[in-house]
Amino acid sequence: MRKFIKGNDAVTIGAIYAGCDAYFGYPITPASEIAHTAALYFPPLGKEFLQAECETAAINMMYGAASAGKLSMTASSGPGVSLMQEGMSYLAGAQLPAVVVDVMRTGPGLGNIGPEQGDYNQAVKGGGHGNYRTIVLAPNSVQEMCDLTIKCFELSMRYRNPALLLADAVLGQMMESLTIPKDMLPREDFSSWCVRGDAETRKNLVCSIYLEPDLQEDHNWLLQEKYERMQCETMSESYLCEDADLILTGYGSCSRICRSAVDALRSEGYKVGLFRPVTLYPFPQNELNESVGSKDVLVVELSNGQYRDDVRLHLKACDPRIELANRMGGNLISVEEVKTKAREILEDGQ
Numbered sequence: 001m002r003k004f005i006k007g008n009d010a011v012t013i014g015a016i017y018a019g020c021d022a023y024f025g026y027p028i029t030p031a032s033e034i035a036h037t038a039a040l041y042f043p044p045l046g047k048e049f050l051q052a053e054c055e056t057a058a059i060n061m062m063y064g065a066a067s068a069g070k071l072s073m074t075a076s077s078g079p080g081v082s083l084m085q086e087g088m089s090y091l092a093g094a095q096l097p098a099v100v101v102d103v104m105r106t107g108p109g110l111g112n113i114g115p116e117q118g119d120y121n122q123a124v125k126g127g128g129h130g131n132y133r134t135i136v137l138a139p140n141s142v143q144e145m146c147d148l149t150i151k152c153f154e155l156s157m158r159y160r161n162p163a164l165l166l167a168d169a170v171l172g173q174m175m176e177s178l179t180i181p182k183d184m185l186p187r188e189d190f191s192s193w194c195v196r197g198d199a200e201t202r203k204n205l206v207c208s209i210y211l212e213p214d215l216q217e218d219h220n221w222l223l224q225e226k227y228e229r230m231q232c233e234t235m236s237e238s239y240l241c242e243d244a245d246l247i248l249t250g251y252g253s254c255s256r257i258c259r260s261a262v263d264a265l266r267s268e269g270y271k272v273g274l275f276r277p278v279t280l281y282p283f284p285q286n287e288l289n290e291s292v293g294s295k296d297v298l299v300v301e302l303s304n305g306q307y308r309d310d311v312r313l314h315l316k317a318c319d320p321r322i323e324l325a326n327r328m329g330g331n332l333i334s335v336e337e338v339k340t341k342a343r344e345i346l347e348d349g350q
Contacts, residue, residue, distance in 0.1 A: 001180045007145040008033035008172045011075065011101055011165065014149030016041060017181040020099070021070040022048035024061040026080060029113045030169040031103035034075035055080040059087030059100075066096035067206040069194030071153060075101035078119050079110060082127065088162055089128030092223070093208030095193075097156040099149065101165045103172040106330045114330020115169035117252060120306040123166045124280045131220050133227045135163035136280040137235070138251040142176035148278070150185055157188040159230055166280060168302065170253040170332070227282075234287060235278035240266065241291040244273030246346055248338065249288075249311060250300035251277050258300050261338040270346055285314040296321040298342055300333060321345070 005013075011034050015023070023038035035051065042049040052058035058074045065072040076084065081102045091098050102123060106116040121127075123136050135155050137148045145167060152163035195204050210216040237255075240262060241247055248258040255276040265272045275291040277284050294317045299308040301324070308324050315322070325341040327333040 003178050003180060004175060005142060005178045006033055006173060006175050007139075007142045007167065008075075008103065009037045010142045010146040010178050011149050012037035012041060013178070013180065014146035015073050015099070015153070016045065016047075017146075017183075018150045018153035018185045019071055019187050020047065020073050020153065022050070022065050022072040023074065024050050024052050024058040024065070024072060025074045026052050026055050026058055026076065028077045028080045030105060030172045031075045031077045031101065033172070034101060034103070055083040056087065059084040059091075062098045063087060063090055063094070063096060066091065066098050067094070067194060068196055069190035071097060071099075071157070073099040073101065075103065077103050077105045078107050078122075081119065081122065085122070085128035088126070088134060089130050089132055090208060091162040092132035092134065093130060094206050095160040095223075096162070096206065097153075097160055098162045099152045099156055099165065100162060101149070101167065104166070104168040106328070112330050113169060115253065115302060115332060116328060116330060117168055117254070117302040117307065118304070118328070119166065120280070120301075120303055123164050124283075124310070132223060133161070133230070133281060135159070135161055135230065135233075136166050137163070138166045138278060138280050139171060140252050140255045140276070142171070142174065142178050145171060146178055146181070150181065154185055155233060159226060160193070161226070161230075166252070168253055231282045233279060234282050234284035236284035236287040237274075237276040237278065238287065238291045239274040239276070241273035241275060243271055244295060245271045246296050246298060246342055247273050247275055247292050248298050248300060248342065249275040249277075251280060251307060254300045254302060254333070257333060257335055257338060260335045261342065264335060265339055265342055270342070272342055272346075283310060283314055288314055289316050292320070293317065294320065296323070296345055298323050298325060298338070298345060300325045300338055302327055302333065304328060
């Protein structure tokens with residue numbers, strides 16, 4: 001079955017097919033439709049919907065639900081996700097599954113409700129305290145807003161770790177055709193670690209505090225070993241990179257702009273390709289290097305070079321040329337702007 005739908009609504013559909021038990025949230029533009037749709041669909045399906053008094057309450061409700069073996073989700077935008085950072089650290093420290101959706105708006109501060117990608121560092125590097133990591137997936141279509149929400153739940157259950165879907169106002173508000181999933185995501189058995197107040201789980205303990213330094217260090221090493229195991233979960237796309245002289249790279253809505261620019265430049269005779277990361281953590285380092293090699297790179301993003309810094313970090317080529325094409329403040333970069341910057345690089349290298 002297909003449905004013409006907003007990206008935000010597709011997230012809620014994905015959560016339902018992932019087996020999400022509860023939605024805790026607080027409205028904020030441009031993510032509010034996720035809560036609206038959850039309020040509509042969750043109660044008739046026997047699932048919980050609760051509008052929390054604030055984002056801090058929502059993330060801590062998720063901690064309680066996850067501790068009891070329930071899958072939960074929340075969605076917000078930059079200011080709200082900022083308030084959730086302590087809870088994200090607690091979820092990671094206690095090794096609890098939970099999914100957070102960040103439909104990015106502009107900043108810093110309150111900003112406005114236009115599209116931006118300025119939450120990259122907060123999402124990918126972990127904005128809370130301690131040595132923790134969050135799984136981060138970046139959709140670029142309404143279909144992926146649904147499909148990658150399901151993937152977030154899958155990975156969150158597999159690794160008992162919070163997962164974050166990182167979108168933006170364009171993806172949240174745009175409407176496209178969505179193919180509804182056919183099957184429900186298989187449910188993991190949480191009884192070996194969750195606490196439900198019954199005889200079966202009486203021996204279990206959900207905890208992230210160890211007052212003895214050696215025990216707390218052991219716990220940290222345990223988490224780092226898990227993050228190493230996550231590195232096999234990388235996802236990415238490579239488009240026309242084999243013979244390219246220049247590689248464009250962007251994630252989310254910028255990857256769509258890049259692809260249009262690649263097609264247009266190819267029609268003009270320029271050899272240009274595209275590398276798109278789908279997982280931002282774990283970052284697809286090997287795939288990036290396979291696509292780029294020693295070629296020049298043009299990073300396209302709606303922030304101040306946060307994604308470019310990671311591209312530079314992960315490229316193994318000696319002194320690669322990495323240029324930036326970006327906009328901020330809620331302004332979308334155009335295909336023409338990307339094409340102009342790409343031509344400059346290509347013609348400078350001749």
